[in-house]
Amino acid sequence: MDFNDTPEEAAYRARARAWLEANAPGADPRGGEAAFLAAAKAWQARKADAGYACVTWPKDWGGQGEAPIMGVIFAEEEARLPTPGDPFSIGLGMCVPTVMTVGDAAAKRRFGGPAIRGEEIWCQLFSEPGAGSDVAAARTRAVRGADGDWTVNGQKVWTTGAQFSDFGIVVCRTDPDAPKHKGLTMFWVDMKAPGIEVRPIHQMSGGSGFNEVFFTDVRVPDSQRLGAVDDGWRVSLVTLMNERLAVGVSRGPGWPAFLEAARAIPAADGRMALADPAIRDKLADWYVQAEGLRHIRNRTLTALSRGQTPGPESSIGKAVAATQTQNLASEAVEMLDQYGVIDDPDLAPRQGAFQAWFLSSPGLRIAGGTDEILRNIIAERVLGLPGDVRVDKDVAFKDIPTGR
Template sequence: MDFNDTPEEAAYRAQVREWLEANAPKKASHDDGEGGGSMAASKAWQAKKAAAGYAQITWPKEWGGPGGTPIQQVIFNQEESKYPIPPNPFQIGLGMCVPTVMTFADEETKKRFVGPALRGEEIWCQLFSEPSGGSDVAAARTRAVQAPDGSGDWIIDGQKVWTTGAQFSDFGIVVTRTDPDAPKHKGLTMFWVDMKDPGVEVRPIHQMSGGSGFNEVFFTGVRVKDSQRLGAVNDGWRVSLVTLMNERLAVGGPSGAGWAQFLEAARGIAGIDGAPAIKDQALREKLADWYVQTEGLKHTRNRTITALSRGQTPGPESSIGKVVSALQMQDLANTAVEMLDQYGIINDPELAPLSGAFHGSLMYAPGLRIAGGTDEILKNIIAERVLGLPGDIRVDKDVAFKDMPTGR
């Protein structure tokens, strides 16, 4: 691995730094109590990046991007992270949904949606997970049937769950069951839908972390045009794979308090015998493990960046990052809360270390272990596609979806 910028990359980094210094916010935006302040700031920042060609650097010029390289996107992300930029509600749309639209929609649809999404004028969500499906996207029971009036339209009924950002999204992509007589992977069709349709009901889920980023979404007689179909009828699994491959890259690792912050806290907290907690041998062993994991993750990311710099496409080994980092986040946060005792669950910035960041991480970590693929799915990807191990036995591979046992 080569950790140094090439001359071209160094020049691009200097260009990005100059633009960010002149345009990036110097202090964090304040929310208005209902998310409106942050959303306005997010849309303004997205529009400014789009105008300068930094919104989606790898997108071709015909769709509003500069046609840049993946390593240029990495460089911009690295430099942008140094500033207190507003939240990014566009990540799912631009990272997963709109690329799927760009791949499978007709020209009229692409012209209608790509530009507004790039400029932050419209927000998209991904409607895949269902209450009865668990981690199995292909187990979707949300139905789409053709309207009986011969118009060619489709009627969608069903329920999705854990949909991030649905409450403020304008549009979404949804996987539906269109042929229950076919095996589960062969009877799916994907559509784009208007989230403001009267038949779409969004119910935010209050999470134990205090936030409500996830939602339940109910479809009741939602009528969509056949032109809203993405890909061929009953070929939705292939379309979904395009989205899911983008998701692995779009869903990042954990942020917030890490091992370095834990180390600092351990130096200032008294242990059982009154000595600083950092003197406890068992705690020091955990710190060593977290440090080694952190360095391993860093160099795994460096390997990906090196591949991008050489014009190569990173492989499925990128799944390793989230498996390791999500588990580390949960273990580290749990240990920190125990070490801090009653102060570990206080988020008053004047009373709690790091303003309760460890407590926040502990409440958020379980969700991270699900989002973008559960631990089990990602471990299967690593086993089968990285290590070349045999795949899981699938007894339902050729069974019609309607004949699959439901546990009733």
């Protein structure tokens, strides 16, 4: 494991840092979703003009053809500065690469450039009420007509950004007589097409980032199919691997933020909260976990730097980081005591970051693979333990009990 940049990587980091310091526009403006999207699109276009958008994409996709480590370096440098939020991560990290890998020539020409420039936003339509972590249990049906095109009916749920997305990729059941992993097909869809209805889900954090999406007799041309008929599971693995790598990085306030608050918040006996041995013990645990995660990430970076493909160890990062973020946020709100009930972000410590993550962090243990799914991956693919029992592996999907 090498913790240092190569000379080439160091030079790229210096160029990226200088450009970002000269061009970063600051955080999201206040003004709601419209202002957020406008600022994010403007920033994405500015990065694209300078050659810093999708730097690792092949040049024939419209990218820069840089090594994967260069994309990581730019992301690290960008994270150092306040910039607008990113509604493009799902599209650029998961959806459009899938289209560019298995889509036809027309789709590749149509979608690469606008996606890089932030002109269009994508969402991922996988989860359903009865198919969350088990994506292969999808029941949304796509039936092929005599003209070769498809009619889609069904429901998706927990779709991030669907309310402002232009396009999406959707996994549908096309052969209920085949085992569940072998009867799926993936398509790209226009989110404004007739028959698609998006209903935002009101979350306990106050936001509505997730959505239910209903398909009612939606016509999908066969030209929008991604990959072969009934080969959607193999295609979806491309998307899922990218998703779990992206979600594996904790985006909540880490232990340094907790330490900062503990130094400033008085405890019941008049001393600062940091003097409490129990709080110091928790900080020590979180620090050790954070260092372990850092070294796992360095392992991934080393593989990328050498042109290698990172292994399933990234599942460890997601499993640990999601739990740590939830525990840290819960302990922080409890430590803040009366300061923790302030509902004005301008008055709350760190602009209410701990309160926001207290409400939203449980979702991290579900998004991108539940704790249980990730532990199975770690057990089977990292530790080499026997595979989990799968009694429905060779059963026709139509014959699998629904539990209803």
